[in-house]
Amino acid sequence: MTLDDHAEELASDLGVDKEEVKADLANLVEYSVPVEEAKASLRRKYGESTTSGEPTGKEIAEIATSDSAVTVTGRVLTVGKRSIRYQGDDLVIFEGEVADESGTISYTAWEDFDLSPGDSIEAVGAGVREWEGKPELNLGSETGVSFVDTIDVPYEVGGDTELAELAPGDRGVALDVRVVEVETKTIDGRDGETEILSGVLADGSGRLPFTDWDPHSEIETDASIRIENAYVREFRGVPSVNVSEFSTVTPLDHAVEGGEGAPTMSIREAVTSGGMFDVEVVGSLLAVRDGSGLIQRCPECGRVVQRGQCRAHGDVDAEDDLRVKAIVDDGTASVTAVLGTDLTAEVYGGDIDDAREAAREAMDQEVVADSIRESVVGRTFRVRGTLSIDDYGANLDATEFGPSEDDPVARAHGLLDGGVGETGDAAAAGRVGE
Numbered sequence: 001m002t003l004d005d006h007a008e009e010l011a012s013d014l015g016v017d018k019e020e021v022k023a024d025l026a027n028l029v030e031y032s033v034p035v036e037e038a039k040a041s042l043r044r045k046y047g048e049s050t051t052s053g054e055p056t057g058k059e060i061a062e063i064a065t066s067d068s069a070v071t072v073t074g075r076v077l078t079v080g081k082r083s084i085r086y087q088g089d090d091l092v093i094f095e096g097e098v099a100d101e102s103g104t105i106s107y108t109a110w111e112d113f114d115l116s117p118g119d120s121i122e123a124v125g126a127g128v129r130e131w132e133g134k135p136e137l138n139l140g141s142e143t144g145v146s147f148v149d150t151i152d153v154p155y156e157v158g159g160d161t162e163l164a165e166l167a168p169g170d171r172g173v174a175l176d177v178r179v180v181e182v183e184t185k186t187i188d189g190r191d192g193e194t195e196i197l198s199g200v201l202a203d204g205s206g207r208l209p210f211t212d213w214d215p216h217s218e219i220e221t222d223a224s225i226r227i228e229n230a231y232v233r234e235f236r237g238v239p240s241v242n243v244s245e246f247s248t249v250t251p252l253d254h255a256v257e258g259g260e261g262a263p264t265m266s267i268r269e270a271v272t273s274g275g276m277f278d279v280e281v282v283g284s285l286l287a288v289r290d291g292s293g294l295i296q297r298c299p300e301c302g303r304v305v306q307r308g309q310c311r312a313h314g315d316v317d318a319e320d321d322l323r324v325k326a327i328v329d330d331g332t333a334s335v336t337a338v339l340g341t342d343l344t345a346e347v348y349g350g351d352i353d354d355a356r357e358a359a360r361e362a363m364d365q366e367v368v369a370d371s372i373r374e375s376v377v378g379r380t381f382r383v384r385g386t387l388s389i390d391d392y393g394a395n396l397d398a399t400e401f402g403p404s405e406d407d408p409v410a411r412a413h414g415l416l417d418g419g420v421g422e423t424g425d426a427a428a429a430g431r432v433g434e
């Protein structure tokens with residue numbers, strides 16, 4: 001079809017002047033708008049009723065990011081309410097998931113359609129945009145939302161989930177959790193200084209950090225609570241639970257158990273999850289990387305410095321520290337385990353003063369890293385900590401580090417009890433290889 005044919009068709013559908021439509025259409029196409037999208041936009045402009053040329057009805061699984069507008073009939077699974085700043089204004093939006101028999105899709109509602117979890121709706125003229133690589137429905141002023149008879153869908157209604165299931169981007173989430181730790185922080189918010197809460201939540205599935213942007217008094221250390229209408233964002237490489245002014249927090253009449261131990265996973269599984277707040281892996285220590293042993297840090301920013309030069313602060317009076325960066329591999333993948341001052345001192349068998357003394361005697365601080373290499377390379381370790389992914393690969397910031405029961409050296413020397421940096425609990429929980 002030529003532009004003229006398209007204009008002819010539109011003009012007769014809409015009952016308007018063909019030349020006027022043609023000029024509009026030519027204008028849009030000139031700006032690289034695909035012709036079908038341009039026609040849809042003109043149908044809206046000329047106020048066509050939805051009886052003809054109505055957006056295509058689609059099954060949810062068929063919706064693609066290339067669709068401009070669709071009609072969807074489905075069941076609302078979750079509804080999250082959130083305030084955002086949009087073009088300088090505070091705007092309340094609603095987000096969640098809607099499902100039909102074929103699948104689920106996220107939506108953002110820019111107006112209050114009075115949606116509740118469990119509602120079955122028909123959304124005529126829902127916009128489609130790409131969000132985190134997937135299609136998402138946009139319900140706005142041009143969308144007609146009506147309530148229809150209940151649709152059965154093979155998905156659970158309501159946002160009830162557990163911490164291990166959460167991924168960045170989840171909205172309208174409901175959780176029964178225990179507050180492991182919480183502290184009040186003052187931040188520079190968009191409306192000046194404001195207090196927030198931050199800490200760690202636990203349930204039977206694991207632990208995750210959280211932020212409460214509108215402090216709820218029910219959130220206190222050791223409280224077992226139900227949080228409704230939370231959303232999930234990525235923070236320092238791991239999912240973080242966000243509680244807002246629209247979330248409700250209710251004390252539970254029972255204690256939520258769990259969250260003491262970390263799940264043990266293959267390194268590949270942990271890495272492909274995109275980041276884990278608290279995880280345990282077991283693998284062979286292949287190498288101790290450069291920048292381990294006795295190192296020097298900038299007193300201002302903590303960065304490791306070379307020959308007294310900080311990348312950010314130039315010539316500084318650097319401070320000594322101990323660190324290990326070790327490559328641990330379990331056959332599925334590898335990760336760089338990072339041991340801080342205390343864990344490194346235990347592995348080395350001495351503190352910063354001892355390391356300094358050894359370096360002075362040898363006139364070479366590499367002797368500290370070499371000594372650590374000798375005692376750990378080739379052995380099997382259990383490492384627990386926070387796994388995050390950056391441009392350089394996967395890092396496991398260790399909170400616990402000890403020989404695995406699989407480790408032949410530890411077995412031979414009966415070192416398993418009171419191994420490096422592990423607590424009795426962790427040792428009891430580390431039944432790997434049984």
Ligand SMILES: [Zn+2]
Pocket residue numbers: 298299300301302303310311312313314
């Ligand atoms: Zn610095």
